[in-house]
Amino acid sequence: MRLALIGAGRIGKVHARTIDLNPEVTLAAVADVHVEAAEALAQQYGVRAISAEDMFEDDQIDGVLIASSTPTHADYLERAARSGKAVLCEKPIALDLARTREALRVLGTHPVTCALGFNRRHDPQFAALKRAIVDGRIGDLETLTIISRDPSPPPAEYVGASGGLFRDMMIHDFDMARWLLDEPIVQVQAQGSCLIDPAIGEAGDVDTAMVILVTASGRLCHINNSRRACYGYDQRIEAFGSAGMLQASNETETRLRFTGEPGQVEEKPKWFFLERYAEAYSAEIHDFVDAWQQQRAPLAGAEDGLEALRLAEAAQQSLQHRRSVSLDEID
Amino acid sequence: MRLALIGAGRIGKVHARTIDLNPEVTLAAVADVHVEAAEALAQQYGVRAISAEDMFEDDQIDGVLIASSTPTHADYLERAARSGKAVLCEKPIALDLARTREALRVLGTHPVTCALGFNRRHDPQFAALKRAIVDGRIGDLETLTIISRDPSPPPAEYVGASGGLFRDMMIHDFDMARWLLDEPIVQVQAQGSCLIDPAIGEAGDVDTAMVILVTASGRLCHINNSRRACYGYDQRIEAFGSAGMLQASNETETRLRFTGEPGQVEEKPKWFFLERYAEAYSAEIHDFVDAWQQQRAPLAGAEDGLEALRLAEAAQQSLQHRRSVSLDEID
Amino acid sequence: MRLALIGAGRIGKVHARTIDLNPEVTLAAVADVHVEAAEALAQQYGVRAISAEDMFEDDQIDGVLIASSTPTHADYLERAARSGKAVLCEKPIALDLARTREALRVLGTHPVTCALGFNRRHDPQFAALKRAIVDGRIGDLETLTIISRDPSPPPAEYVGASGGLFRDMMIHDFDMARWLLDEPIVQVQAQGSCLIDPAIGEAGDVDTAMVILVTASGRLCHINNSRRACYGYDQRIEAFGSAGMLQASNETETRLRFTGEPGQVEEKPKWFFLERYAEAYSAEIHDFVDAWQQQRAPLAGAEDGLEALRLAEAAQQSLQHRRSVSLDEID
């Protein structure tokens, strides 16, 4: 597969390197509104820097990976679909439901392989957790607990443009919840506070949040977010059922353990997503290429983006109105 | 201290043995509405079986430990206070707020040393967690997660008389939350389901529940209850703050580890409260005796029982009305 | 059982308290060559301070616990046997084989219940390890690794009188090896160094040692000793076999875990034998009383003391002559 990359920023660079290391796929070209950024990254991998417009016209390109800024996602996604190219789009498609639904309609009329960048589904540990649930290891799944804390908060100005904690950060956890619970979520309750950076509160957002989700059959899910964990990226999931419990834990660089003055000391968790999800990014590309070759649906698609966004909307409304919000209310 | 015991059932027996092993305190007598039960237990420890009435008249008795059935707690508590005896009362004082408040009024006019049986505050591990928070080990406490699962559900008939999961089971977690958060809780959100035993649902209760508490300054607390954990008593707490995280974990009988066919295997958690909280019961008696001798307040008192019950009431209402309930509404 | 205690020093006090907490046994009297020490301890438990001589004459005394200084053990043991009293003797019986054998001959002609204070056999974790081996959990036992490190070295003058590291410290590990390997040990290889305190070397001893034992069927056992582990008492055993591995680990006061600046931190191991083996001392008394009542052999007896001492002798000779020593050579 000849894959072109739109976006030469931080996450774009991660994808470029991941593509370069994967023998199944060839980096075909790089585009970015900052032409110099595109050229620098393209040069690093010995490929062309071209405009996004040219990409969609180019017969030598099989697919595009959209890693540009959020407001451009939906447009590029639609143009990829209209030009018949497979597309792997970083989440979210858009920050509002209407624009997201519009993009889905275009995908409906121009069906292409479309994967959405919910990278955590590809994490080997979470994938093993999912498999164990499906295999019945814990009997009937009853409750799910998702802890997700970033090492340090983004600047308040970023928060303003991000759509807020529920749409920008917890969106990943909503997707994990949907994927693992594997049945419709019907109720959402949210609470949030600004405990870390007052500027985040002034920007109208929270930096600490807890949510309860309820599924159609009564399964309960707790999500726990903080914008700052001084010890590093905190990414854990606990699935509890009638026959046992599964716990996915934080990872460390090595298993080396020191015993001495402070006690018995293991390393801090890996610092952030680049470290923790390096393997997930690689598996994500593999799944995308394979889905395109096999003409099957990728592990996470555009519809998953829409549904996670609906949960974020419900959480936002629950926080505002201090009541449980039914998913039926979110359209 | 000469301590008399009311109640010769399961928890009464635990207390009798704990008192017997503690050189600071002497078991003075045993009472029970089932006279044979009282006599059997009294004989085991070489003491008198007498009526509760006689206990309150007896000058040779310094204090009473109330471990009888819940509906009798408030009456015995008041009579102990009126007869000037120190009292350690198993929780709850009563299942409703009005009766609880009445007992507190009697304690107000007849001040005696009064401890309430929130045994978990005396658990060495949770006590170390509390100390570490107070010592600033994690900076400012921001979120708290309390997981509390029983090994197996009670019979549905018990559930009916128990006041329901929030008043009977989560009451302990509400108390831990109050103790660790150390500031007023202002909002309660609850969700619950009946996933384990349909008879519990028919009795009008839930067997699986999640609650979010919000404090005055915006700290968030998640409580996670299940009436059945096939692997044993699941009692964990995670306190997260600006400078780190503290995790109190389940305990096992020994640290022996087997590595072989199923993987690397540690023992299952201790089975239930008698095993897990054996040391806590001992520390509870010590704290009570010491409080009586020093004329200081014990670690948990009658007021703590009232406040935990208010949280249970708020949770019950939140579950019913699917909205966040303000503590102001609970009087 | 009415049990009298000889020796009111550190270990004597541990035993006095353990006896006091055990309802199966009554502390009958205390003796010590330092009369004031005997009187102080006797007074604490409300019993008589008498001479050892009087003890052996006293019909009201069923057994004696010898916790006096090492050079007195063999004499007291023989007098207990001759006066028909059960005896629990702290290890070692004596520091040399000849005196030990003599005591065993007296026991042979005056058979009484005789237990030797190899406290570790009574540790719940090591007992669970032993049971698991016997139950075939790891198939055929092939190798054993025993790590045993004290928190801090004794004064060099103590070392001189102690018989040296092999007879004084590793003797416990030799006993564990014998108990767990459960077949004759035929070869001993030892190495040792003085790395911690030069005064220990000047006193002719080592403070750091490694030994290999070989059994009749070829099982191998490694013992690893150090007189100083800055993080506390290090007491671990690993049993490896055809069907898996069992690991007994260090214990901590609580399971509380902190994650923050230094990493993920668990507590240091319990500091020394009083903390780590508190339960073992209690089980040891129980086993002794029960053995006396049932007229069965206790878990560790005088013969075990002799055999452990033979291994220490072999290790000492191996260290000296830099060769493997056959147990046949030690008589």
Place this chain on the structure above:
Amino acid sequence: MRLALIGAGRIGKVHARTIDLNPEVTLAAVADVHVEAAEALAQQYGVRAISAEDMFEDDQIDGVLIASSTPTHADYLERAARSGKAVLCEKPIALDLARTREALRVLGTHPVTCALGFNRRHDPQFAALKRAIVDGRIGDLETLTIISRDPSPPPAEYVGASGGLFRDMMIHDFDMARWLLDEPIVQVQAQGSCLIDPAIGEAGDVDTAMVILVTASGRLCHINNSRRACYGYDQRIEAFGSAGMLQASNETETRLRFTGEPGQVEEKPKWFFLERYAEAYSAEIHDFVDAWQQQRAPLAGAEDGLEALRLAEAAQQSLQHRRSVSLDEID
């Protein structure tokens, strides 16, 4: 660097893939005495299959990686040196000291960058352990414990040609010991048994072994080998010193933990060296290329191969003569 590969067997394939993924180095050609094997592997990576003879003549080749059968190592190593090519040679150079020394003499007169395949030095966890020791994390290193067990024994016929457990398997541990102890080893004591496969014993070898090494300053090191660990590759190191202890542990595919019927279960260790040391092979190639570029010594060189072999010789003699062998005796 243009690197040619000699040997298209199991380990050769690992190296071919590692080279292919490393942008610093290009796979230049593949040779094997089995021409079809060479051609198959060469074709997979789109390179030439040529003879080893042609490799040494080829100006387009900067270095050779020798991954052929052990008896060919020394010859190829010398020819590489004589033709001025950098060489990364799998261990051992030869199974006997004389042949090894001869190869070192050729390297002395024809100095090229020469790395030896002691892959474990490149393992991230062991590298972190080494760094922590060098940084003084545990004060003065006093004892070292190396556990190294293969998942399943090789066929007895392999054992015959391999030089035996000490030269074939424990050689890696001797190298780790030398690297971590960082001072001359002066004494070796060995014990070994045949407990797993009688055919190994009939072939004159042991399958279970324990060794003690003593350094010039008295540091002690224990090595523990078994040819069969049913739970997978067991590769652990414990370094103990005046200020604490470092423990390198086994690794698992993921950190997923199940709690249920058998207890609290983590995954089995990674199965064998391909899984456990995948990252080490990659770091080894990087170190070799970097050493060649910077004209510095690689992390492990030919001299290290000779010294590890001397320890293996000493262990073999110690086992045979049941005595401690001085390194001075091995020349």
